[in-house]
Amino acid sequence: MNKTEDQNxxxxxxxxxxxxxxxxxxxxxxxxxxxxxNLALKNVAEQILASGNLLRKENSRDLKExxxxxxxxxxxxxxxLNDNRIQAMADGVEQVARLPDPVGQTTPLEMRPSxxxxxxxxxxxxxxxxxxxxxxxVTADAAALCIKSGNATxxxxxxxxxxxxxxxxACIHAGLEQAGLSxxxxxxxxxxxxxxxxxxxxxxxxxxxxxxxxxxGLIERISRESQIPLLKHLDGVCHVYVHExxxxxxxxxxxxxxxxxxxxxxxxxxxLLVDRAIAESVLPEIRQRLELKAVELRGCTExxxxxxxxxxxxxxxxxxxxxxxxxxxxxxxxxxxxxxxxRTYGSHHTDAIVTDNDTAxxxxxxxxxxxSVMVNxxxxxxxxxxxxLGAEIGISTDKLHARGPVGLEGLTSExxxxxxxxxxxx
Amino acid sequence: MNKTEDQNxxxxxxxxxxxxxxxxxxxxxxxxxxxxxNLALKNVAEQILASGNLLRKENSRDLKExxxxxxxxxxxxxxxLNDNRIQAMADGVEQVARLPDPVGQTTPLEMRPSxxxxxxxxxxxxxxxxxxxxxxxVTADAAALCIKSGNATxxxxxxxxxxxxxxxxACIHAGLEQAGLSxxxxxxxxxxxxxxxxxxxxxxxxxxxxxxxxxxGLIERISRESQIPLLKHLDGVCHVYVHExxxxxxxxxxxxxxxxxxxxxxxxxxxLLVDRAIAESVLPEIRQRLELKAVELRGCTExxxxxxxxxxxxxxxxxxxxxxxxxxxxxxxxxxxxxxxxRTYGSHHTDAIVTDNDTAxxxxxxxxxxxSVMVNxxxxxxxxxxxxLGAEIGISTDKLHARGPVGLEGLTSExxxxxxxxxxxx
Numbered sequence: 001m002n003k004t005e006d007q008n009x010x011x012x013x014x015x016x017x018x019x020x021x022x023x024x025x026x027x028x029x030x031x032x033x034x035x036x037x038n039l040a041l042k043n044v045a046e047q048i049l050a051s052g053n054l055l056r057k058e059n060s061r062d063l064k065e066x067x068x069x070x071x072x073x074x075x076x077x078x079x080x081l082n083d084n085r086i087q088a089m090a091d092g093v094e095q096v097a098r099l100p101d102p103v104g105q106t107t108p109l110e111m112r113p114s115x116x117x118x119x120x121x122x123x124x125x126x127x128x129x130x131x132x133x134x135x136x137x138v139t140a141d142a143a144a145l146c147i148k149s150g151n152a153t154x155x156x157x158x159x160x161x162x163x164x165x166x167x168x169x170a171c172i173h174a175g176l177e178q179a180g181l182s183x184x185x186x187x188x189x190x191x192x193x194x195x196x197x198x199x200x201x202x203x204x205x206x207x208x209x210x211x212x213x214x215x216x217g218l219i220e221r222i223s224r225e226s227q228i229p230l231l232k233h234l235d236g237v238c239h240v241y242v243h244e245x246x247x248x249x250x251x252x253x254x255x256x257x258x259x260x261x262x263x264x265x266x267x268x269x270x271x272l273l274v275d276r277a278i279a280e281s282v283l284p285e286i287r288q289r290l291e292l293k294a295v296e297l298r299g300c301t302e303x304x305x306x307x308x309x310x311x312x313x314x315x316x317x318x319x320x321x322x323x324x325x326x327x328x329x330x331x332x333x334x335x336x337x338x339x340x341x342x343r344t345y346g347s348h349h350t351d352a353i354v355t356d357n358d359t360a361x362x363x364x365x366x367x368x369x370x371x372s373v374m375v376n377x378x379x380x381x382x383x384x385x386x387x388x389l390g391a392e393i394g395i396s397t398d399k400l401h402a403r404g405p406v407g408l409e410g411l412t413s414e415x416x417x418x419x420x421x422x423x424x425x426x
Numbered sequence: 427m428n429k430t431e432d433q434n435x436x437x438x439x440x441x442x443x444x445x446x447x448x449x450x451x452x453x454x455x456x457x458x459x460x461x462x463x464n465l466a467l468k469n470v471a472e473q474i475l476a477s478g479n480l481l482r483k484e485n486s487r488d489l490k491e492x493x494x495x496x497x498x499x500x501x502x503x504x505x506x507l508n509d510n511r512i513q514a515m516a517d518g519v520e521q522v523a524r525l526p527d528p529v530g531q532t533t534p535l536e537m538r539p540s541x542x543x544x545x546x547x548x549x550x551x552x553x554x555x556x557x558x559x560x561x562x563x564v565t566a567d568a569a570a571l572c573i574k575s576g577n578a579t580x581x582x583x584x585x586x587x588x589x590x591x592x593x594x595x596a597c598i599h600a601g602l603e604q605a606g607l608s609x610x611x612x613x614x615x616x617x618x619x620x621x622x623x624x625x626x627x628x629x630x631x632x633x634x635x636x637x638x639x640x641x642x643g644l645i646e647r648i649s650r651e652s653q654i655p656l657l658k659h660l661d662g663v664c665h666v667y668v669h670e671x672x673x674x675x676x677x678x679x680x681x682x683x684x685x686x687x688x689x690x691x692x693x694x695x696x697x698l699l700v701d702r703a704i705a706e707s708v709l710p711e712i713r714q715r716l717e718l719k720a721v722e723l724r725g726c727t728e729x730x731x732x733x734x735x736x737x738x739x740x741x742x743x744x745x746x747x748x749x750x751x752x753x754x755x756x757x758x759x760x761x762x763x764x765x766x767x768x769r770t771y772g773s774h775h776t777d778a779i780v781t782d783n784d785t786a787x788x789x790x791x792x793x794x795x796x797x798s799v800m801v802n803x804x805x806x807x808x809x810x811x812x813x814x815l816g817a818e819i820g821i822s823t824d825k826l827h828a829r830g831p832v833g834l835e836g837l838t839s840e841x842x843x844x845x846x847x848x849x850x851x852x
Binding site: 387 | 453456457530536538540542544547549551552634635655673675676679680682683684687769778787791792793795796797798799800801802803804806807808812813814825826827829830831839840841842843844845846847848849850851
């Protein structure tokens with residue numbers, strides 16, 4: 001009993017110290033010059049490359065403990081830092097240094113009838129808490145994006161990667177300090193105690209934004225517990241809708257790419273919707289091409305009649321984010337029914353229409369309420385790099401603040417600036 | 427006991443019905459054509475003007491009940507609907523009809539190396555809950571802004587204005603239905619039971635944004651209870667900082683205007699900061715001018731020496747949002763100390779510098795972390811109409827989503843749109 005109280009007390013003190021550190025560091029990084037931030041990032045990249053031996057050594061401790069704890073092969077693979085991954089991590093940080101600095105960017109000023117000139121200036125958000133699982137490279141990626149966007153960061157990685165994350169954080173701290181910046185700009189939570197997350201999620205006064213990155217379980221738990229706004233996506237139940245006026249070759253290529261180019265990603269198609277009028281012209285070929293890639297189809301009653309031998313889809317299939325070689329297929333009676341299906345079962349992530357009909361394309365763009373809506377392109381393009389953001393901290397399916405792939409700009413806010421010449425209000 | 431359970435059950439059912447209604451209405455208003463929305467708004471304005479007698483009659487019931495309950499004169503004044511106010515309410519709705527429609531606006535598309543073209547389209551947020559006090563005109567204002575920005579709205583006004591709000595809501599419903607739109611697009615909570623607010627604030631799945639408008643007590647309570655993101659400001663502890671290189675005449679005019687043009691508003695100055703080097707040149711005149719307007723000054727030790735007879739400020743004064751003819755005055759030793767004072771005591775609302783020194787102006791603009799930062803202008807300009815937003819639903823001192831005065835654009839979000847020509851990802 002006494003011990004538990006002590007531990008709780010010490011976690012509370014530790015989190016208070018971390019949030020105090022972040023609060024004092026946020027003004028410093030928020031006002032830092034672009035050159036200083038870029039120098040820090042280049043230093044971090046160099047430190048990572050120079051620390052290869054140490055990083056692999058610390059990572060091997062995590063891997064050994066993970067094996068002993070019975071982590072599965074996929075998790076162990078995600079956890080591993082090898083030479084290629086260390087190089088890629090350093091390259092990623094360097095790349096962020098080369099991106100334009102969003103902080104301080106100003107919109108054109110507009111002269112108002114009162115004589116004041118009004119515009120907006122981009123500013124950092126403040127303190128960002130990032131909670132993530134297994135992959136240790138997120139430590140470097142997330143820290144780099146937050147440094148560049150002028151935010152102080154608190155990182156809470158997975159307990160299975162703690163040694164690796166500590167070694168990467170040491171590189172970040174050295175890089176910051178070499179550039180004359182405080183190490184408190186990036187803080188790694190140095191305990192695996194789960195109470196620490198709970199305490200952080202209650203620190204509404206000190207933390208401005210929480211970004212959870214990981215599986216659905218993690219994100220749901222954090223959504224429930226957090227008193228701080230979140231930037232997140234839960235599901236990627238993405239649709240491709242083949243409209244009756246689609247080019248059939250294009251429809252087949254897009255459907256196959258959206259499903260099978262990679263399975264375990266949030267922007268892969270999970271349900272294919274096909275207009276009745278074109279179903280016979282496209283579905284047999286889509287089936288054939290996907291079966292070559294060992295994709296299992298589950299269809300509505302009409303689809304099952306058209307494609308004998310495939311399994312019937314249940315109501316649950318329309319909700320499912322398989323992240324696997326499985327595809328739900330439904331024949332619909334036109335664009336309204338397609339939009340309605342997406343409204344009912346979609347997750348506001350990414351949905352595409354294939355059509356040569358401009359009116360249908362415009363209607364789909366207007367009516368589908370997802371963070372990315374596409375015409376004649378594979379859902380797999382929903383990605384910060386593909387969109388030209390230069391980087392991606394995550395994808396948001398929420399509607400406040402940022403939506404879709406989030407890059408540096410999504411980690412900033414805008415304040416109004418007003419320039420006058422002695423103007424007073426009458 | 428049974429009765430309480432019944433009542434709770436019925437409130438729960440009522441709120442479930444309201445949120446279901448909003449969920450079904452949000453797609454309808456989100457996709458509505460600009461002309462249809464404008465027609466609805468014009469109808470609402472006409473209904474308000476045509477219902478003057480009824481509005482005054484229902485309002486007089488509220489006023490009578492308010493008097494019987496002992497509401498003070500200021501509250502009763504805010505509650506009152508007279509002919510001028512009814513006309514102003516209708517004019518306000520008409521004015522929103524004339525504003526450009528943000529929904530569907532598209533940024534220029536950018537061609538990416540993959541061949542896809544990427545841009546953003548502005549969309550409604552979804553369902554917005556607005557919780558407000560006394561002034562019944564908010565019912566019409568808020569509904570008009572939400573209709574124009576394509577959002578479904580749930581309005582919860584003060585219990586003291588329920589009869590007036592019901593009568594205004596009837597005008598809104600008639601206006602919507604005459605334009606062929608569903609009345610569920612704007613719903614007024616038709617009970618004064620306070621449990622209704624609690625239940626609404628837990629409806630995270632059905633409500634996308636909460637906007638509280640009212641006193642600090644209301645906003646603090648809602649912030650604590652809400653599981654839904656808020657757009658709000660708590661305090662307006664606004665500063666004017668007179669830099670040593672200020673034009674003294676300009677400094678006096680701005681300080682007097684920022685404090686005394688109107689006292690009870692959130693963008694009025696509450697603390698004046700003056701550089702030591704210029705204090706003797708401006709403070710005596712500022713004092714004289716403000717004392718003519720019966721403003722009481724409370725100063726730091728140095729200010730008190732310079733202006734004999736004024737009261738000393740306590741630590742609490744630097745935190746205070748007086749909303750009254752009182753001003754805290756502090757002499758500082760330069761811009762860094764001024765910025766530090768604002769960082770410590772400010773509320774991220776509006777802060778201004780008076781200076782002819784461009785370097786100081788730029789430093790102030792960069793370093794002061796408020797939703798509006800001004801150079802050589804009165805803080806009283808922090809306002810959606812003055813900034814050219816055409817309307818204002820409120821002011822946000824938060825950093826996520828919208829900051830500063832919020833107009834129609836702040837009630838919308840952006841989704842990515844991607845146009846391709848059969849593009850697939852390699």
